[in-house]
Amino acid sequence: MTMMPKPTATLPDVSTFDRMESRVRSYSRAMPRLFTKAQGVWMEDAQGGRYLDLLSGCSSLNYGHNHPVLKQALMDYIASDGVTHSLDLHTEAKEEFLAELESTILAPRGLSYRAMFTGPTGTNAVEAALKLARKVTGRQHVIAFTNGFHGMTLGALACTGNAGKRGGAGVPLTHVSHEPFDGYFGPDVDTAELLEQRLSDPSSGLDKPAAILVEPVQGEGGLNVASPAWLRRIADIAKRHGALLILDEIQAGCGRTGDFFAFEAAGIKPDIVTLAKSLSGMGLPFALTLFRPELDQWKPGEHNGTFRGNNHAFITAAAALRHFWRDGAFEREVKARGEFLGKCLREIAAPYGDRVRLKGRGMMQGIDVGSGEIADQITAAAFARGVIIETSGAHDEVVKVLAPLTITEQELATGMRILRECTQQAMAPAFQAAAE
Template structure:
């Protein structure tokens, strides 16, 4: 049996496959098909890496044409036609319409954690300080520097030793960490300004506009603006980790746009390539671009195949605001469907923003049961949060309204069965 090879040869560190125990062989749009011919609606989308769905036909065509003409695949950071075309498309469709002409683009290694590492290194280099302020429930990556910024105890334990060390980090309360009635901005400002708090002067503040792995906690415009002002006041740089919440997932291209702020540094990855190819970068204000040549590099910082598909994504979806209008409409459908589920479960509540929403069902056991039942019914969906208590929807932004509703109906059925099961268990 083909599946035996995974158990025999793949490390036990694997995770998603444990919840979705089948052999997938093809995918298109918002559906995945396994070796038995069963098709599943995908509400995971590569953990927000496939915002435009699986195998977009226009991106696929452009990539095939690039390969067939022997276009550059790997070019380190050399000048290539594919890179030039993507840079121009990003400038025209993203930066200029948002008045962000002051930003330069730094190519990093191909993953989000590579972008975070580069961002933090630069902030320390610019400021001459070492401490970085991160926030409760944050997730920034799995390499040691990024992991030091991450709050999750399980992820941090994977380092095999304390994460902070030379990667000096202070964790402070994220927006609404103590409930919606407590403004954590006041507490954060006190900790920073109190010379006896034990918090060193920061090189940077780093936050996610919406915490994906942390449980879909969404920062308000007021909170984001407050952190931006505090960073400026203290001489620190503001880094926004927009890796999971970006590229349209929040209802705008950038997850922080509702706050009207302009971070010093922005990290991008996941859906940047358009169709799941590894691609990450850092946007930085020109005055902070003080690197010496090759002072930060990476063998795979020039994935030209990703440049090709990313350019198509920009030209196809970001020429005007039509795509975001569709996304916001689907966001309303998503919210209505999730509210029906929340109403089934005592204490449950909606979380997130845009097409990055979910339901806190109060228990990791309940959330896990719901997702397992949903998978049996043909829906791929995962959990997040400190105790995996949030059922998280990350459907492709291009999903049809009909398929989105069908997936929500499956999730509702799974929730009904889970509630009934847990009531029986309780009795």
Template sequence: MTIANPTDTAAAGTSADQASSVFERRESVVRSYCRSWPVVFDRASGAEQTTEDGQTFLDFFSGAGALNYGHNHPVLKQALLDYLGTDRVIHSLDMFSVAKREFLEAFEEHILIPRGLDYRVQLPGPTGTNSVETALKIARKATGREQVVSFTNAFHGMTMGSLAVTGNSMKRKGAGIPLHHTTTAPYDDYLGGDTTDFLWLERVWSDSGSGVDLPAAVIVETVQGEGGLNAARAEWLRALADLCRRFEVLLVVDDVQAGCGRTGTFFSFEEAGIVPDVVCLSKSLSGLGLPFSVTLMRPELDLWEPGEHNGTFRGFNPAFVTATAALREFWSDDELAATVRERGDQLRRGLEAIGADTGGHYRGRGLLAGLHFDDPEVAERVAAEAFDRGLLVETSGPESEVVKVMPPLTISAADLDRGIGLLGDAVRAATPA
């Protein structure tokens, strides 16, 4: 999302009294979302957030994908309150706990076994970039190779290893040093036309004279949430998996944003019928927005020495509790997944109708979707007009040229229609005839 100049308080939406608030006095100018949404939020429930002065917004942002089940889902919230109210263990590093055991059992029962997946579950630090860093390290350790292939417009996190496989030039520049040991390849349809995207990789990997080292892994998002909502075709993902298998290169799927049901299946790669070697999960894994991530890997890749990769907050028991509640509530059957697929179709029809009138082009999959505009300034205007109408949406893409729509997976058909209507009004206001 493009943000206003931090020194321009008018553009940032701050009034004179806000300019003297503790936010302005003490918080770093790196803050971004509050510049586009200059209100103070206080309460939230389901698909809505309410400010301290009583203004309610329909939330099609969902915590950047960390709130797939909406704000304060009552079942998840009650599980947390019950746990906290009885002096249970909160912090435990990687010690055994009842909460951890129940999470692992629920993940095995509701996610792994029904899908025929055999993964070890590693608990790294609490965020998505921790999961990605873990994946990159274990891939290099397991293969003895250094290079990792990522894709154009990829986003994998803000720490050094994750930034090295991220495409966004502004975010990469923030590292302050060169980012090495990676190669960038074209994402699905990046080159357009009938170009075979994997022709170059296959050629250089098979040619000992190419000067290109065989990589440890390829890391990919099935839908590029931050990179413009580019959605890879199932056949492209299958071809990538086959290429990696033939050259004994590990396939890592970053499912931090597209996973946990966002595309209509728990893992976003299920539709393609592939089985990655390593999977990164975070964001909505805890169900309630609590920090939590895991790295899943084939058992033979679990080659760590005890303590070789660790972290103080890799055993946050409240997140185990809410994650377990979410798995039992939403993933013990196919009801939520079916609903997400229905809502995804509803969202697609709505966005395509808006785009047909305004020059926008549908992007994405499921409830991770949006509208791309040829004029990169339009999407920012749409987001601003949506905010004025009580709807929260952000932008995506290298030039923030895509309006990004991520409602809760639990949203009602009526609320989704209401949001589509508000978005349509915003787009029309931002694209006058």
């Protein structure tokens, strides 16, 4: 029998957080509970409330909370007094991860990459990718895309489209142009062709780029999907114009769209790939920049980070690759679950015609309800019923499902039933007003 959400209504005492923590916090404002435990797809609060987690740490927990195989690997390593922090020293934990990455992920896909261990978050991986592209090409300009999100440090933030995030920089964000993403102007405008035309025109004002940086599926930007054909065209454009192609797989990677890498469906081999979020398997901080061997032009120590040697993350990452990715069984399960999610979301959207649209791909899907206010009402109502879910998009108009890839069909069906009822509740006033 499937567990059911069991939210609590009484707000916890959050005076310590209000007194000590910065106002910059956001998730805790929409979900004001004191969480104490988590297992699989469930989180619990201090009052015994139980919540179905369809956020997964914003895709940092693709294998759910405290997966027993990964947890045991970490506990065994800690119990053996394994090295915790190692800068970039050689350790058995790092060797185990690199060997598993090569044999289980890269070699079967015909990929030959050097691995660069950056600071612990996705934005660190993007910063390293940008610096390397500029170093290798001798160019400064980078092409990013509308609605893209790549991180909050200055280089990655310059490539991010969101005005609210960019506004926190305090300095000009330069050397980046934001070209239209696939479908930005609708289905009849080929934005790849527009980019080719601009780069081929010496009077367009668009500088030759060091890199073209793109997400195969834009998570924070509203679940906008780059078609395989469009990605192949962008890869070709980058090559012909001497730019390096950087695929940001930080949110869409590690199986979120079905394949380990979201770019696999396009049949391309990027010059540089950035990974983070679910790379460690357990939400431990871990980011990685992969690139073709001939691009490895760094001088020793030219780019580093104190926490680039998180051995606990190496252990759980290796265990995740070994347990989930050595054969195709898990991949097939994720793709089947993604199809089920899409079916459920289509049923939720169906009564509203063009007012509600399905967006995304695989286990990275959601519904565009056309209004940030309505989307907030849906997610707030869902949380009140014990479902953790968030919004995305330029106006926060997309209700985004990022359930753990390990969720059962019954658990997912439970979440979708609650989401459907919350959507009906939020959409009813708008439909009533339209009818009048």
